[in-house]
Amino acid sequence: MTTPATTERRLEQALLKGHWNLFERLPAERLLAEKLGVSRATLRTALRTLVGRGILETRRGSGTFVKALPCRSDNASLADSLRAFRIVMPHLLMTAQPSFAPSAIFTLERQLSAAGMALHADDMRLFAQYHLQFFSALLQGLSNTRLAQAGAATLPDAHALARLLQDCPPIRLEEIFKHLARTLHGLRHADPQASSAALSAYAACLLQGMGEEA
């Protein structure tokens, strides 16, 4: 049985192979479904997902077009996202000068203390989730949506991050937590340089935990 997810991957492969060019129109749904040997419902679900991912675009009455080429996401590993995080996130904090209302700082504080509790309860799944909530809240402080999306593209996958944290010795976990606390401290004192350095150290520390040179 061919699922929408499989169909999505096949379409993605076809796009990567240059089957259709950027801005080209895809064949009619009926023809495409036939060609792929799937039902139109399955094809439509797959197309919708690709529209959501910003790869395809539907124009009313004129069909489905290629809007952007997909990235090869198969090998988007945790190390890749941590390296990307380390390049992009500190730079965003430095140059975009996010401004945080006291209520936003309060949200970040709550997430940090929840992360602290998860750490001491040794619940790495929760600990990882609070990291990501912290970063999401941080990105929402950027007034520019496109910048926030650029930062969000580098956030690690929650499950992969939790697995990595599970393998870290307690001393490294404490260090990781300290970097998050320093990030917040910098934001609280309007010191983007300190926050930026702390975020970079956070990613470096995780990369070291993976045995990667940081």
Add this chain to the structure above:
Amino acid sequence: MTTPATTERRLEQALLKGHWNLFERLPAERLLAEKLGVSRATLRTALRTLVGRGILETRRGSGTFVKALPCRSDNASLADSLRAFRIVMPHLLMTAQPSFAPSAIFTLERQLSAAGMALHADDMRLFAQYHLQFFSALLQGLSNTRLAQAGAATLPDAHALARLLQDCPPIRLEEIFKHLARTLHGLRHADPQASSAALSAYAACLLQGMGEEA
């Protein structure tokens, strides 16, 4: 009639209002469809799009979860994306050290010359499209998928870019083209600093064209 797109926007609004938290499970499809007053098919299409956008996540047998908070994309204007482009893209070229095979350089060259032809034919829709193809090809030279996605999040919308270009006087259009040519020249001579400066000047020039301080 409530379309999937409307339903998607309503779900997005609910998420932005904190109706569900990050990592929380959404209500069962049947209940949610009832609550929104839409058919299950419409709801499912909307959910799929949000899954594609990385905002929701479906786990087999356990339901749909909030994976990331949506960005307020309504006001993602051209100026926002050009400012984001200017912050992120030059930085990526400088730090990620993309390496381009001769064939990739050849692709970029072809796109640049096609852009030149579109410019001289005064076809701004095509001229804009070749800019975006040029940047997409450039991002594919990054070995890190997450970084490429971060850069892609800052690319301007093709239609909005074409409209802006239509309003630019010929002398500014020539200048914009020159910055693209300099970007390629820097890549060809493994001079990321020159490419990076040219990309920054490209965005600044467009922002000036919008009457924004660059």
